[in-house]
Amino acid sequence: MKHHSLKNRLLFAAGGCCVVLILVTGFTVQRYMKEYLRSELVAKLTLSLDELLSRLELEQPTLLTVNNAGLSTPESRNVIESSALPSLRLLPIKSLSEPRFSQPYSGYYWQIQTQQQILKRSRSLWDTQLTFRHLDDEFGLDYFVKSGPNEQPLMIVQQKVKLPDSEVFFWVSVAQESGSLALALQGVNRSLGIGLGLLALAVMLLILLQLTWGLRPLTTLRKELAEIENGDKAQFQYHYPQEIDPLVKDINRLLVHHQSLLEQARTNAGNMAHALKTPLSIMQNELALTTQPQNPLLQQQLVQMRQHIEYHLSASQIAAKQLLGAKCSPYEQCSNAVSAFSRLYMNRNIVVDITFSEALTVAVDGRDFDEMAGNLIENAYKWAQSRIVISASVDEELLHIRIADDGPGMTKDECEHVINRGQRLDEQTPGHGLGLNIAVNIAQMYQGKLSLQRASLGGLEAVLALPLRNRL
Incomplete structure (x- = not known):
């Protein structure tokens, strides 16, 4: 059991x-x-x-009769019993x-x-x-x-x-x-045993049917919860029995409350970011017009402040999309990225194989997935000699997407150094996109991870582990 x-x-x-x-x-x-x-x-x-x-x-005792002459006759009126015992x-x-x-x-x-x-x-x-x-x-x-x-x-x-x-x-x-x-009695016991056995089987089947029918609202509740998690619904809509309905209504109120708090937080973060962007832009423009020695340092600090604002605003948007049930198809997103980069690197004649199923989905917004996978696929195009293989495997609740090339690759220490070199946005080089560290941060925000290792093709293999989106 x-x-x-x-x-x-x-x-x-x-x-x-x-x-x-x-x-x-x-x-x-x-x-x-x-x-x-x-x-x-x-x-x-x-x-x-x-x-x-x-x-x-019992046999009757023997009776004798006597007359006046002393002779025994049956007609005599005087009757005496013999002395013999019965x-x-x-x-x-x-x-x-x-x-x-x-x-x-x-x-x-x-x-x-x-x-x-x-x-x-x-x-x-x-x-x-x-x-x-x-x-x-x-x-x-x-x-x-x-x-x-x-x-x-x-x-x-x-x-x-x-x-x-x-x-x-x-x-x-x-x-x-x-x-x-x-x-x-044996016949009765045999018939009784067969009858009671059939009765027990019938009762067990009826109990099973009763439980299946009685617990069906819980199955519906689970399906609706999966739809809410996938972003197909905002709250529970099915009419549940009176034993479950109060709990469902409480969960709906909680969902509405959290969604309103999240929208309010996003609005406040956006308002603060936009409120700071304008003064920062004015300060940066004013510093560009002067030639004092401290200007490079001030310019660097302003750039870092802008990057901080962009990073935290992006993080709040990612968290919001997670709670609202974000999802995308890795196969479709990777295919679009490969189609774009194959035109950009068409003179390299690189062959790309995508070997996993189209039915797999992950709990990641499509734009965020493009930023992570697009960066990794672009790196593979830059370093590959002639071939790139994009595969995937499911491990528990994670989808492991592997992007491998046949380029020079990196050593184990170099892979760890690239991943762990910095986890803050202000350590990225301006003008080079999010880079590997930003991909790591985005993956972590979705409860995933990014790792690098030596590929079987000889080059580098980037493994992007992201949570699966359950589909019932």
Whole structure:
């Protein structure tokens, strides 16, 4: 998960909750289904138990009658009971409605017993019997699971009863193999797992769609911000949801405020520059009319003051263009510069190759780029023997434009000396344009840099690194 992705964080949280809820639901449904199937089996066995109990009956004791002659006759009105105790023999039990009680080892069994002996058992038990470690002394139904004749699990429903005219308690047990219950439960669990898995997948897809749709205003906000950065818009214009709209309005107010402050600063700087230019021009003209010894020194100071004014005015304009979303195409600007210098140096027969894409853009005003790249291309034309190569590569957020020639080049120390010799405008030679130091200053104002090194062609390679203009 990306730590800085709001969408992934929400998706992970919602997906985790969804998985937990589905697992809890699956466990709960599985438990209730198990209880339901077991209760259904117990209810079915209870019906068979009730049917067996309805057919449970003891053999009646033997009765004798005597007449006046001492002979035993059935017609005598005087009836006496024999001294024999009633036996514990049960009358034969007819087959139950479930035919599998009569099939050997069918999985359906019943048995009737006392504490001391087993009185009756189903034909399905054949030559075996159900044995219990203890018999429940409580009246009412009791059900439990134990191993059957073939070591298969049996669900047993048992009841303690007492028949009329008998002081002996009987335990009646009805059993059914519970393997079918396990198979049914496995089928239910399989279907439940597949259903819940599909449900989880569907819920995750719905959550993903919901998050994508819900976070779409943030994507629009990012696109509008890129357009403002590119200079295509001055402020946000899209109508955002009420949770984001106050923030967007605050940013719009901040943009308007900064833009007004910037325009005011530019106006003040321009007014000051123009206000100083006129007195300086008058002083310079007056000094030109006199021949006093201090005039060269005064002239030099006036020139430096003028250069300071021009430099700082240019710097304020560059900063303003940065904030207003300046951009240009390096390929187009370099092509125009090459076209101009090829006519100027047409007698040199220099071949120029521009090898990078036309789609690349940098966050630099076109005129400032011309001042930087134009100076470097002109230097390459001055020193090249026959070929100049202009290439570019992207490194993170910077576009590295390389202008290489096959001229004599410079050593590493000479390159550093040229770049670091001076960073102030007043150290430039009048009448020679901005030069390398001005190009360095302009590049730095755009958060870029200029460096010189030995080219693979053998001459000098100037590397101008400028910030890319993001395009969404």
